[in-house]
Amino acid sequence: MLKLIPHTVVRRTQVVAVSHRLYSTAQDPHTKSSASPPPPPPPSSHHTSTKPPSLFNDETRAHLERLRQHHFHASNLPDSPDFGINQYLNINEELRQQLKDVVAQFHAPVRYAFAYGSGVFRQSGYDEKSKPMMDFIFGVSHPGHWHSLNMQQNPHHYSSLRLLGSNTVSKIQDDVGAGVYFNPYVEINGIVIKYGVVSIDKLCRDLIDWDTLYLAGRMHKPVKILRDDARVRLANQVNLTEAVRVALLTLPERFNEVELYEKIAGISYVGDFRMVVGENPNKVQNIVHSQLDHFHRLYFSLLDDLPNVAVLNDGYFQQNQNPKFRGLMVQKLPRTLYDHVLHQHRTFASKHKLDLPFNKSEMYQQIAASPELPMYMDKSLRSIITRPALTQSVKGIFTAGVLKSTRYASAKLGKWIKGGK
Template structure:
């Protein structure tokens, strides 16, 4: 992730011009931004994430510039909003159903420090999960720590997906597993999201996924074989049938386990010790590497992180959106799910 110039669509330029410009990093994601299989609705909401160095200052400026974006929490002041953002849920503050420049926008604000923590440690797997998929970078970061965190987040996703997958799998299954890391434990997938959401994301963007992850897969050539990368294959349809293989010996699994972020490793240790600290993380990871159910154990621990953050962030969203917008937003989600 570098700080090279980005050519933006006119609508993104106009949208960003409506906000305070103190942004460290900004990207757009979701069905209105990236092609999806069932993306035929013209009124899909544009999802944005703003990473800011100073949340208090940014909200202060934004409340003066865009007071209508906020729920009644704005009356408690920008300091309260900033603390509410940073101390609850996944440490992100969303304003939703905002009409801007002829489109509907939902934007989340998160501090740079909390962004880096989630990307490196997967404390919430919230921002990190969104950046496992191709996104539209609207403002690249010039912060070297943030740049490194974005890359390490992708690397962690590769190690996690390989731990979950069997010895043989298709390239499509690999990208599906990557994308599903932050969805499989999300309680909203039970009711509120289409059951084939991940498939809708992955299939139309196979080339984008390949471009995003090829450097990491090449560096792991001792552990996994991706024939499509060697052949320079560039056709989406082929990724559905290209068979890849990986080393699933305990030492290979231990390598991947050792590369997992801090919070998944903590979750694995807690699960293995059944809540009591009897073995340290190093011993636990070695034991799990030799366990035939290693993949299921990893899935369970990742799901526990996602479940907790998705529930707390959704509850937080009721306050940040306000009751009326919360009902409207939920109705849009249900309509989309059933449509």
């Protein structure tokens, strides 16, 4: 469980900002201050116990107290020791230990790590006969330093790009694609893995603002956290909440859990060229149906705490179509998506001589009530996702090397062909 103590948590201003981003209805969240959380304070040499209320200003403490009185889930209250516990998913214990042991083999410091993909949520341990590749993401503080240390320990993990030095590798990681540097087909402790390295700063920005949706979209789906970080957990709770809001804005008044999770799981694939060639066309449905319990744990408390959603007796949900509620969801869209959606609406209004309200709240309600909203969402998500997904894949040819890239592409193509039959 995450204890909100000074040496592990983000600064007070960040916790307050995330609290407002999750629940506040009184302000527009689309400011630069909410887009990129400040870095956490340096680790303390000793543990100092501080009462959680000291992390919050009076306004935020009063707001959180009102939420508790309305019986909000503890996992959604930023001052609760159970905050974000919905992100912890259970997997086979033997496999969990195997995956943790893989991360422990890296001498370079990994602040945050998770494993993902269908192989992670299998019922048994790692199958050494078939050796499926297990996927990892490592969040690190200083990519240049991290790659320097890792190249000393594991030079064979890298393509010939390592000859250009760790600073060049770090620059390629940050400046090209989605900010992730992958090393595939690496064997550790008898497990074949692919691991991606990303800076904590870039990871948190994507989770909160959906800059590329490359990792934020990956974390909309079940992942197994192997090494936790308080700042990332805060940012990902925002990410998961934003995914629910986006799904609700494109779902009908009545819907069931499977429909909700398929909407959420499909967000990051809109505009991804790999869904045309290279990925199983039934991937979204397969992910949801095979991991339904994990999706339920991730999202049910978030959905249950939304005031405009009611749980019906027949397993369905019903959302309030009141323009005020839906306008607030538009207002709270992730900053990058918000900018794109507003641009789409203004463009549509200009072409069709539609009057735009001067009042922002009325503008949000107009967008939420528009029959064109699904089109706005689709075009906006494509604008965000297409370029980073393409450039990240091209980058992979150089970071992995030609042989590993060919092997990886062949495996993906085989799944695509098999899925299309």
